[in-house]
Amino acid sequence: MASQAALLVSMEHQAGALHTLQATAAPHAPCSTPQTSHTQTFSASTSGPARHSPGEEVEVSEPGGAQELEEERKAPGKSPKEGQELGGLPLRSPGEPRPEKLAQPGLVRRQTLREMALRSKMSRLIGATSQLLQVEQTLLLPLLKEHPLPLHPKDSIEFRNICSHMALQREEQQLERDLHEAHQCLKTIIEKLICSLEVLPSDSYIPVRSVLRQILQNLLTM
Secondary structure, eight states: OHHHHHHHHHHHHHHHHHHHHHHHHSOOOOOOOOOOOHHHHHHHHHSSSOOOOTTOOOOOOOTTHHHHHHHHHHSTTOOHHHHTEETTEEOOOTTSOOHHHHHOHHHHHHHHHHHHHHHHHHHHHHHHHHHHHHHIIIIIHHHHTTSOOOOOSHHHHHHHHHHHHHHTOOSHHHHHHHHHHHHHHHHHHHHHHHHHHTTOSSSTTHHHHHHHHHHHHHHHTO
């Protein structure tokens, strides 16, 4: 009965870790950089005479500047490219991408691939934890009624603590380290269960050990 109680405690901590992993893996809305609203900009430019505090620099356009620019754009001999330039900077069409978005395409690709790799590792860890809980509940727990084993929930407690720490991380590098530690801890839990089952006198442990080995093999492919 003592081994059953220890297994139940271990399963409780593993279930808590699984819940934390699932919550951590849930998609979150991306944080966007605050930008000035176009509506606010338009309202500020059309709300009448602007008021400025003393000493504040005010940029005033020269009279007739817009008219001269329009006349130059319509003047014969001006190429369309010259007519679309203002202050030496070409004006973009509405559907044309910004130059800064084209400057570093490789950087965006590397970030996306790294995030995909982390999601894949997290998914495998969640799957292995869920499978382990199912095996413990349906196969191992009934087996312990006839063949008690020396089990300790220490590793499962550590596994839950690592997952809880992982859920608080905001930096991708620290999240990756915690994910690796959680992977190693779950690997240790499964390996210890396999070793404990080998000391049983009968062959009743063979199906359980076979399933645990399969879970371990899937986990090691991370």
